[in-house]
Every structure is written in C-alpha cells, then in structure tokens.
Amino acid sequence: MPIFETQEEIPEIRERLHRVGITNLRTVAKINWKGRVYTFLPLFEITIDVPEEKKGIHMSRLVESITEAMSEAVEEEVMEAHSSLEELGKAVIYRLEGKHPHKRAEVWIRTHLIIPRETPASKKTTYEPYDVEVGVIKNEDGSFEKILRVKVIGNTACPHAMANNNGKTHIQRAIGELEVRTAFDEEIALEDMIDVVESSFSHPTYTLLKTVDENAVVQGMYRNPKFVEDVAREIFAKAKKRFKGRIHVRVISNESIHKHDVIAETWS
C-alpha cells in the first residue's frame, strides 16, 4: 500500500509558520558535566519553521532526533555524553538537520538541578533544588544562539516595615528568575546564574537547617532588608557584569501580609 505524505502537499492557505513541532515531551537525558554524569528527566520542546508551500511537518522525525542524540551519547559511553544541556540541545538540532528540511530550529529543555551546598553555621551538606530551562536556537543564517533561564527561591524582608516598626518587619518567600540570551559559544554556567540570583535576596534559603543555621538565616534576613525592587536591581546589575548577552530579570514575592504577590521586572 502506498503511503500518502499529506505533509508534503500545498496547503490551501499559504502562510509561513515560524514554530511547528512537539512540546511537553518528557524523557530521560544524561549530561557529563566536568567528568561526572548527571541524569535528568526533562521536558522537551522542538520546533522548526514550515514554508508557505508545505502543509505540515513529519513530527516523528523530531522525536527521533531526541532519541538518537541521547543514544549517540550512550553509545560513545556515558563518559562521552553531552557536556551540558545546551550541547544536548545542539546535538538534537544536528540530528534533525539530516532528517527534516528547515531554515530555523529551536530546542527547549526544562528540568531541575539539585546542587549540594553547605548550611551557614553547622556546615552540614544540604541539597538545593533549582528550576532551569535551556533553549537552543538555530537561526536562518545557520548561526546558533542560546537562552538560559534559572528560577531560584529566596526571601525578602521589607525595609519599609522595618523602618516603621523598630526593626520588626514582614518577611516572605520570593522567587527570582534570570534569563540570558547570548551567542551559543558564550560560556555561561547555569550554576553561576543561580549564584547571581541566590546571592541577591535578603538571604539564601536551605533545605536543611539546624537551629544554629536557622538563627544565622534569621539574623541575616534582618541585617539585609530588601524590597522586591532591590532584589531585581541587584540580580540585574550583577548579571550585566558577569554575563555577555541580553538579560531579563523577574522577581516575585509571595507577600506574607497580602493574599496577592508583588513583582519587579526589568531587562536590557
């Protein structure tokens, strides 16, 4: 039986589509980062452009590009795995090039990073979770860009309430997001981006805190009161100094005195 390739037909309505592909695909990925292999269970999105005269794309080829990029790494032994999420993303696009014509391609990988830290006073090991997202974009001229995003949980102690209440104030969890869009070859570690955000709150937070550590965090928050605006400015200023590229910062504070959140956002 012949197979009809409906995707190759000319569509009735002729419009170029910028991004067509698969999204919310959960799979397993291995990264060899500085000699150690890390396993992730990321969500993938892969899209390519579709010209005016083609009806659709062959979705299965996008899926195969992920699977092959993975198994390629595995075959070369795990120690030879992709050295970062963006290298994995690029490997997916390279696989895709042989499979499906396109001018422009994007791969997005979203996962969690768990990083060991030291608690502030007892110096115990604590494992801290962060949300990260990496986008790799192949432009029409063949150049590659990347978009790196981190999302870090910290806190704010309000300086306004502190000034008006003899040192008492309201404190709350806050979430800081930093995005850097830059050339693919620019070396930027997600860990460094996380550091920029985490060091800009009233105080970093920890999964494990013994009483002496809890005291250190509490004292630290009161020594360092900050509006959500201050956190955003500090992330932005540090990021501009450390990372080359376009910076976007967003901080959201889950106010303890309100039912709504407050937000501060800026970009270059």
Added chain:
Amino acid sequence: MPIFETQEEIPEIRERLHRVGITNLRTVAKINWKGRVYTFLPLFEITIDVPEEKKGIHMSRLVESITEAMSEAVEEEVMEAHSSLEELGKAVIYRLEGKHPHKRAEVWIRTHLIIPRETPASKKTTYEPYDVEVGVIKNEDGSFEKILRVKVIGNTACPHAMANNNGKTHIQRAIGELEVRTAFDEEIALEDMIDVVESSFSHPTYTLLKTVDENAVVQGMYRNPKFVEDVAREIFAKAKKRFKGRIHVRVISNESIHKHDVIAETWS
C-alpha cells in the same frame, strides 16, 4: 435513522462504577444570598453511579441538569435564585432525578468568594478573595450530605526562631484549608468557615494595606507567633466547637527560610 443507545447495552466486564460523569465544566451561576445576587464562574463536576449491567451513562443529561437548574432560577426571577451554592447543587441533583436513573449522585462546585473587609488601622474597605468548594452528595438511601471546603491565605511567624533570636523570627505566607462534612440541612455559612481559618493564623492578611495598616499587621504577627501546628490545632478546635460534622484541617506554610513547604494536618 434509528439512534443506537450503546450506553444501555450490557458491558462485557460487569463491575459497578461509583462515580461516572462530567468534570472541569466551567459555567456561570447566580446565587441569591441574603437578598443580594452574586455571580460566579464556577467549575462543576457531576457524577452518578452506574450499575453492573449498564455500559455507560448519557453524559448530556448531566449537562442539561446544570443548565436547567440555572435557568429555572433565572425564570423565577433572579431574586428567587438558589440561596447558596449547596442549594444550587441540590437543584442540579433534583433536575437529574427526572432525567437519568441512578442510586447515588454527587455535584461539586468550585469557585472564588470575594468578601469585603475593613483594614485593621485605617478602616478602609478591602476585598479579600477565598477559594471555596461545595459538594452535595445524594446517598443510596436518598439522604443528602454536603461537604464544604474553604481555602484561606494567612501567615505564620515562627515561635522557635523568635525564642532563639531575641524576638526576631522568620515569617511567611501560609494557606489554611478547612473541610466540614455534614448533613445537608446543617446550616453552615462558608463565611463562618473562612472566619475560623482566617482568625487562626499569626495574623489575617489584606489586599489593601496603607502604612498604618501594614504596621498593625506586622506588630500583630510578632505578638502572635505560631507554628503551622498551632494554626492547625486552632482551626480544628474552633471548627469542632462551631460546626457539627466531620472536620478535616490542613495548613501549609510556604517557608521563607526553606525552598520546601511545611504541613500540618488533622481530622475528626
């Protein structure tokens, strides 16, 4: 052309199903509460049981029961609308009785309540949002029960950190949930359930707070430090005193010193 009623066939596998129906149905509803008409955009779930010998249910009849219960109210003039979310739920089940055989039926209605309050110092009006959910259950013996749920945002100021840091402490947003399961005719206002939860935090929160109000909330939180356990116990004790029925309490605190949450839960 004859219409096949596949639903009435005998299924290959004979098992009674307890709950079959529609869920995540968004629609509009009007309630006449103490002489004023309130409009909601709730999510509905309606289920009935299916006996061993029936393959399926006629889903459209469940949808019609909602629509008719609404329009019945509207036709009798809005001022004659259902006087509470649970009366609306019961009206849906009454409509369903004439439409679809069943032994057991449930209607769940989930929406937001916006309640006007007064700010603590400036005495301005502020509108506070709460999530509420009402379930109406018709049991096999024809009796009606209801399950009322409210979800209220407040805060906790940690007494342990306060004792160890000369009055300084960590503070955070907390969410209190109260569920009462009781006979249908038991009169329990969702507003009273909200009061029970909101008065059990270190302090209530407000959408609008001028500086004098903010100061009142801050001072109040420090005067009333509470573990998430204390909040749960207080809600539970108050609820048992005020409401007849089975009580379930859950409090979650979005810790400002951790990336995870803490939880306290109990029930009767």
Added chain:
Amino acid sequence: MPIFETQEEIPEIRERLHRVGITNLRTVAKINWKGRVYTFLPLFEITIDVPEEKKGIHMSRLVESITEAMSEAVEEEVMEAHSSLEELGKAVIYRLEGKHPHKRAEVWIRTHLIIPRETPASKKTTYEPYDVEVGVIKNEDGSFEKILRVKVIGNTACPHAMANNNGKTHIQRAIGELEVRTAFDEEIALEDMIDVVESSFSHPTYTLLKTVDENAVVQGMYRNPKFVEDVAREIFAKAKKRFKGRIHVRVISNESIHKHDVIAETWS
C-alpha cells in the same frame, strides 16, 4: 510617630525597572456590555516603571486604583459600568495617574467568558467557556495600546492518518490562542476573536450535545481534517483580515496517539 517612606530613598544600585507592581490579585469586576451587566472574578496585574533614583513603589496605591475604578463604576450605577475589560483597565490607569508618579503603566485582567451558543442539530442553548486576557499599556509618550488574548478549545482530525487509513484517523482536543496587539481605540470584540479561532478547528466543540448534535460534530470533523498547522494558518489568515494590529497565533493539540502535544505558532 513619623512614617518613613523608604520607597522614596535613593537605592544603592541605580537601575531603572520597567515593571514593578502587584500580581495574582483576585477580585470582582462588573462590565456593562451592550446594556447588560456581566460579573467577573478576574486576576489582576498592575505595574508601573520605577526610575533609577527611587528605591521602590507604594504598592497600596495600585490596589486602591483597582478598588476605586470599580466603585466609581458602581457609584455611577452599575448600568454606567465600564463597557469592556479594556475600558476597566484604562480606568484603573487613570485612577493611578493621580496617585503615583510613573512614565509607563500596564494593567492585565485575566478571566473567563461564558457565551451562549446553539447546538448544531437540536438547536438547544449551550453555554461555552473561554479564557480571555486583556492588557492595557500606557506608553511613555502617553499613548495607550492594548493586547487582547483569547484561548479556545476545539479539535483536530489528522488528514495524514485519514489518507492512509481509508478515512479512519486520529482525533483530539486542541487549544487555539490568538493575541492581537493594537492601538487602544481600535474596536475589536473578544467575541469576534473567539469566533476566528473557534471556526478554524476541524469542528467547534459544545458543552451540551444530544445524540443528533454529537453526530453532526463527528460528521463535521471527518469532513474537515486538519493538521495543527492548518488550524494555525487559518486563524492567522482570518485574524489578519479582520483585525488591525500585530497578530500572534499558537495552537496546541493534545494528541490522542501520543503522550506529548504538538504545537504550531506564527506571528506578524
């Protein structure tokens, strides 16, 4: 006791912030649309810019702007309420102008619309839910823009599988999103944007469907097989014809043969 206005201090780090304000604020709103009053329970976000030399903003004034814009409408009698979500957004910004200096302001309002429709064969009334979002932006030059977004649920029947399986194919729920960014005075009804999206699927969907209606929808889907790419192109082409402004289209299909989704996106 003097009140310290910490917000007015000069911050250590001098960076302009583009968007500072409140978000995820749930409240009640009334709109008088073509002579009928509709009630919503929307989520609000309001932001203004903060210059380099100011530490923070007075968040409570943003909240007051919402409340006053609402009550202003109510005082002028509900029949004089704002005539659309964007008029409400603009009224909030007008209120804000007297309260808080700024160069740039944004108001975002997110809610559900419930629209009565007629079922395709039995001609019964059915109430269909849609997610809508309206953003009103006051630019630095004082001009107003608006961003209108609708999200509509429909379906796709795959033409490729249909060609290869003698008319059998896979069918699934799909979600179409349309955004128009335009001058504030451009008259665009959210209902018309919804029509553009809803008419571009393999077939519209309905909350209520009797068997004759279900048959009409099923027959209609098979007569009109579409890739997610076809749906995106059709929405885009129709929207460009009907609405003046910048158009963004995104369609996501919850594939019935995959665990992941497929996506098609384009913009002008």
Added chain:
Amino acid sequence: MPIFETQEEIPEIRERLHRVGITNLRTVAKINWKGRVYTFLPLFEITIDVPEEKKGIHMSRLVESITEAMSEAVEEEVMEAHSSLEELGKAVIYRLEGKHPHKRAEVWIRTHLIIPRETPASKKTTYEPYDVEVGVIKNEDGSFEKILRVKVIGNTACPHAMANNNGKTHIQRAIGELEVRTAFDEEIALEDMIDVVESSFSHPTYTLLKTVDENAVVQGMYRNPKFVEDVAREIFAKAKKRFKGRIHVRVISNESIHKHDVIAETWS
C-alpha cells in the same frame, strides 16, 4: 547561648495532629532496580504524628532522614542502593526512628518513570513517560503499608458515536490512574500496574510513531471503541485479579467534542 526548644513545650490547645512534616521537597534519588541504577528527581513529603502535649516537631530531622537514607545508599556503593522507591521510603522512616519520637509516619515520593517500549509496526524503540507516586506508611502498631499510584496516558474511541455514524467516531486522549493500597511486603511492580492501565484503553500511545505505526494505532482504536466507563471497568477487573490490596481506579477523558472532561471512578 542556650537554645530554646519551643517544639517541646505544651501547646495551649491540646489536639493530636495526625500528619505534620515537610512537603514539596525536591531532591535527587537513586534506585538500583534489578541491577541497574536509575536516577530520579522526586518530590518528597514526610510526616509524623504529634501528640496532644507537644507543640511542634523538629522539621530539620525529617530532612536529615531523607539525606541520610540517600547517602547511606551511596556510601554502600550505588550498586547497593535501595531496590525500589518503597524501599527508599522505608529507609527514610528507619532513619527517622532514631531521630524523632512518633507513633505514625508517612513518606510520599512522586516522580516520573521513563520505560522503553517497542512501536507497534516498525518495532523501533520508543521511551514512554509515566507519573508514579509511592507512599509508605508506618502504622501505630509498627506495621508497614504502602500505597502505589500510576498515571498513564492513553485514548478512548467512543462506541456510541461509532454505532450512530457508520464507524466514524470521536477519539481523544484519556488519562488512567490506578492506586493499590497493600501490605508493605506485597510484591507489586509499578511497571505491572502501568501495564494494567495502558492495556485497558482503546489503544496504548507512543512517543515515537512512524507512518506504519500511526496506522496500526489508528486501526487499533477503531477496532476497540471504549467509553471511559469501559476503561475504568477493565483496569479495575484486571487490577483485582493481579494485585492483592485495596484498588482505586479513576479515568479522565479530555473529550474532543466538548470543552470539559468526562470521568469514571470506582474502588474496592
């Protein structure tokens, strides 16, 4: 400076709390399953009961129990890691026993499983994602129970529409959930539970599908039309036969002809 142990004080309100602890804690975990090591990034919840006369619990000891249970496994070399998610949960409770007095304890672990499968016609390898959750409960008498949950994506082809439209019908993505509550020592593989659910839909779904595979899935769905009720009954009947314990089944279908979902649920 002395450390105040506020948690050990007697609370004003004396009520036993059934579940107090930490929730939404994201961390990394390794499982050695049948000789191969798998890495997960699960969400943890750990709770213990609190007697009437204790004000609170020492949250940090719950966190330490997770960390130590992990590192214990790592120290004994990864090949000696816990052999299943429930063994890991039990190891956490064992660690907790030496740290914090309690009568009752619960550990919940939620993660994704990625399982390799074969596509139906081309026999290629495809990686399929599933959501799983494991709860380990230590009862007051010291006995251990476990609760195993899997969530599987599949599809339904409506038999009613098929009978009324000469073989044409509506098809959609459906989600099947199976829970088994049983004694800890009962051997039940999550993979087997997934098989029970996945084999009960109109057809299983696949991440990778070449055209010949897509045809096989499409043909399969039409040969096997099922109501959401049929899927629930089949999962329930199979689960009762294969697994000893209390069974709970819930199936939700994201209808392609409606904007809402339909649901079928039953339990033993």
